[in-house]
Amino acid sequence: MIIKAANKIRSSEITSEDVFLKRRELLQAAGLALGATTAAMLPGAGIAASGDGPEGQKLDGVTAWADSTSEKQTPWAQATSYNNFYELGTDKTDPQKNASRLITEPWSVEVNGECAKPGKYTLEDILKPHALEERVYRLRCVEAWSMVIPWVGFPLSDLLKRFEPNGNARYVQFQTLHDPQRLPGQQYPVLQWPYVEGLRMDEAMHPLTLMAAGMYGRVLPNQSGAPLRLVVPWKYGFKSIKSIVRISFTETQPDTSWNLSAPREYGFYSNVNPTVSHPRWSQAKERRLDGDGKGLAALFAEKQETQMFNGYAEEVAGLYSDLDLTKNF
Numbered sequence: 001m002i003i004k005a006a007n008k009i010r011s012s013e014i015t016s017e018d019v020f021l022k023r024r025e026l027l028q029a030a031g032l033a034l035g036a037t038t039a040a041m042l043p044g045a046g047i048a049a050s051g052d053g054p055e056g057q058k059l060d061g062v063t064a065w066a067d068s069t070s071e072k073q074t075p076w077a078q079a080t081s082y083n084n085f086y087e088l089g090t091d092k093t094d095p096q097k098n099a100s101r102l103i104t105e106p107w108s109v110e111v112n113g114e115c116a117k118p119g120k121y122t123l124e125d126i127l128k129p130h131a132l133e134e135r136v137y138r139l140r141c142v143e144a145w146s147m148v149i150p151w152v153g154f155p156l157s158d159l160l161k162r163f164e165p166n167g168n169a170r171y172v173q174f175q176t177l178h179d180p181q182r183l184p185g186q187q188y189p190v191l192q193w194p195y196v197e198g199l200r201m202d203e204a205m206h207p208l209t210l211m212a213a214g215m216y217g218r219v220l221p222n223q224s225g226a227p228l229r230l231v232v233p234w235k236y237g238f239k240s241i242k243s244i245v246r247i248s249f250t251e252t253q254p255d256t257s258w259n260l261s262a263p264r265e266y267g268f269y270s271n272v273n274p275t276v277s278h279p280r281w282s283q284a285k286e287r288r289l290d291g292d293g294k295g296l297a298a299l300f301a302e303k304q305e306t307q308m309f310n311g312y313a314e315e316v317a318g319l320y321s322d323l324d325l326t327k328n329f
């Protein structure tokens with residue numbers, strides 16, 4: 001997606017990232033636009049394929065979670081150079097390029113709504129009581145690619161309990177920092193800013209739902225959502241909101257950015273479901289970004305079947321036993 005002046009963006013362009021990518025991939029595959037720059041945008045290309053190791057501050061005392069997937073991990077370099085973080089640009093390589101704009105110190109999180117302990121908490125307040133765990137999760141993007149990433153964090157439930165949500169708290173909403181200087185993509189109306197996401201309370205309290213502060217044993221790089229982001233592994237990646245500054249307990253279903261932008265395409269639940277197509281493409285298969293297949297080869301890597309709830313059905317299917325998942329997509 002190319003950023004244009006605000007008044008020149010048509011609404012039809014706003015959510016057509018996938019279509020744009022397909023068109024670009026086709027052009028590139030046909031050899032029509034294969035300059036150095038465009039080749040570097042391909043998954044698995046450029047820095048992504050260099051095999052560079054993790055960078056940034058090391059996290060100490062991280063224990064390994066017993067249920068991590070043993071599937072081949074996405075290399076650090078690929079996971080940090082092929083990102084969706086529209087506040088840092090809409091091309092996959094933009095978030096890494098613009099990462100230094102996001103100053104994350106100091107950082108605080110406002111907690112409000114239906115709970116006994118609302119307030120403004122510093123990042124240290126948030127992190128301190130929690131032991132860090134490494135959990136290797138699959139993350140499946142709505143655009144039909146997926147990664148396997150060793151996140152470092154703690155169960156979101158442990159954090160939310162500290163704020164003592166009351167009986168009216170049926171949902172929880174999360175909000176990303178709103179600061180067009182530090183997140184320059186917010187100068188363009190690609191989405192309604194700030195980015196917001198939400199979960200039903202039982203989803204938020206589910207033991208798989210992670211509040212991540214790191215990956216690959218290091219603090220989160222900015223493009224990956226520093227200093228705090230959600231990872232909800234059974235849902236499409238856009239539910240895993242980055243750079244969180246507000247947590248609100250609500251009685252009614254909260255707004256979410258992609259649902260506001262295109263309600264027919266992005267529902268509140270957005271559980272990974274190979275049997276329910278996106279209106280513009282199938283969700284049955286995905287391309288795993290695991291460092292294999294550099295440059296153009298990555299485009300032709302064989303796709304694999306997408307699993308129900310991204311392979312976490314045993315753990316989470318029970319949350320949705322009363323829901324028609326074709327209607328509540």
Ligand code: MTE
Nearest residue numbers: 083084085086141176195237238240241242
């Ligand atoms: N959070 C914010 N604030 N802004 C975004 O644009 N993109 C989402 C999600 N969280 C996004 C966000 C999408 S579409 C995906 S797929 C994941 O972040 C990507 O996470 P990754 O770049 O670490 O792989």
